[in-house]
Amino acid sequence: MKMTSASLTLVSLLPAAALLVAACAVDTGDTGDPGAETPFAMGAPAPESPAPARPGPRSQMAPFPGQGRAGSPGNGDVHMVYRGGPVISNVKVFTLFWSPSVENQSALDSFYGAIVDSAYIDGLAEYDTSTQKIGRGKYLGTYVDSAAPAGAQVNDDQVQQEIGRLIDAGQIPQPDADTLYMVHFPAGVTITMQSYASCRQFCAYHSSFTHGSGAVYYGIMPDFSGACASCGGEPTQFDSTTVVASHEVAEAITDPNIGIANATGDERQLGWYDDKNSEIADVCQGQSFTLAGYRVTELWSNQQNACVADGEGSSSSCSHGVCVAGAALSASCGSCTAKICDADAHCCSGTWDQACVQDAVSLCGKSCQ
Numbered sequence: 001m002k003m004t005s006a007s008l009t010l011v012s013l014l015p016a017a018a019l020l021v022a023a024c025a026v027d028t029g030d031t032g033d034p035g036a037e038t039p040f041a042m043g044a045p046a047p048e049s050p051a052p053a054r055p056g057p058r059s060q061m062a063p064f065p066g067q068g069r070a071g072s073p074g075n076g077d078v079h080m081v082y083r084g085g086p087v088i089s090n091v092k093v094f095t096l097f098w099s100p101s102v103e104n105q106s107a108l109d110s111f112y113g114a115i116v117d118s119a120y121i122d123g124l125a126e127y128d129t130s131t132q133k134i135g136r137g138k139y140l141g142t143y144v145d146s147a148a149p150a151g152a153q154v155n156d157d158q159v160q161q162e163i164g165r166l167i168d169a170g171q172i173p174q175p176d177a178d179t180l181y182m183v184h185f186p187a188g189v190t191i192t193m194q195s196y197a198s199c200r201q202f203c204a205y206h207s208s209f210t211h212g213s214g215a216v217y218y219g220i221m222p223d224f225s226g227a228c229a230s231c232g233g234e235p236t237q238f239d240s241t242t243v244v245a246s247h248e249v250a251e252a253i254t255d256p257n258i259g260i261a262n263a264t265g266d267e268r269q270l271g272w273y274d275d276k277n278s279e280i281a282d283v284c285q286g287q288s289f290t291l292a293g294y295r296v297t298e299l300w301s302n303q304q305n306a307c308v309a310d311g312e313g314s315s316s317s318c319s320h321g322v323c324v325a326g327a328a329l330s331a332s333c334g335s336c337t338a339k340i341c342d343a344d345a346h347c348c349s350g351t352w353d354q355a356c357v358q359d360a361v362s363l364c365g366k367s368c369q
Helices: 105-115 118-129 156-167 238-256 260-263 337-342 354-364
Strands: 060-063 092-097 138-145 152-157 180-182 190-193 202-211 214-221 290-291 295-296 299-303 304-309
Touching: 060 238, 092 105, 105 138, 105 180, 105 238, 105 295, 118 238, 118 299, 152 156, 156 180, 156 190, 156 202, 156 214, 180 238, 202 238, 202 260, 214 238, 238 295, 295 299
Parallel strands: 092 138, 092 180, 152 190, 180 214
Antiparallel strands: 060 202, 202 214, 290 295, 299 304
16 A cells, blocks of 8 residues: 555745645555655654645635645546545535624525535535435434533534534434534634634635544634635625535545544545545635535535536436536436536437537636546
């Protein structure tokens, strides 16, 4: 087994640190020599060899705008590899609002209910494992935490402790293998993960921790005003919030146990991960579309070697992706498909030929190679 590094891109002004995780990948195709590197935890002294600027993921963060990824979609640099850990089969999203001051609470609840029971989740079926199938989920409920720790700064340990307290008190549902707590914060609150801060080094993140006898999966969503206003890249604060929230939900489904993987140093706890580009939404930053009336991020597809919208290729009327010539596709397959069908009707009434594939490049910005 070759040892590789799992990376998290942060702003370039951060001090360089070689924070590595041993890769025990199930499907890397790598025949390199074993034992090339040894893992060590975040915050441990770096080795004396030159240190890369991308720390390994303790909890996977959506980086602050302007931070590029190492790979480039469509040129062979991106490929998610299954490491052996869990995926979430039928996600149950529960919103936890950190004080009554969080904005758009009812709208966010409606958003989660729509998105987890939609074609957006259908498209994740390619990330099934031999023992786990990913299907649609549901919105589980909400809780407004009036007793949450106050102050202008909250750290990740406090968040975990508060979630644990609410679980033990019976104020939020007991966690299971499908439960995902999405924690939203009010304006003016900075969330820190060790030396990293929201609106400075990251926009949001998802993570996991052990509580009782099982794992707890959660996502962290700051308020996207003020210093976080550029997160999401949408004209309105709510649209930017849903774009980033969809990013974290999709990544939590396909790689929920990343926090525990790093806490234990056991990369076999990871789900689907790319050492250069991280998780399925990271490589697609800046590519969003409208689904069920909400703005969401496109997601990386290994099968199509591209960032895709909706559930393209996930049903009988969507038998292949937009980058592959074949049978005619339905406009309902995705926002890109609908755009192409509108421009070239034969793509949906005749055959999806190379002209349609070229439309995917010119009209949708796909990297079809």
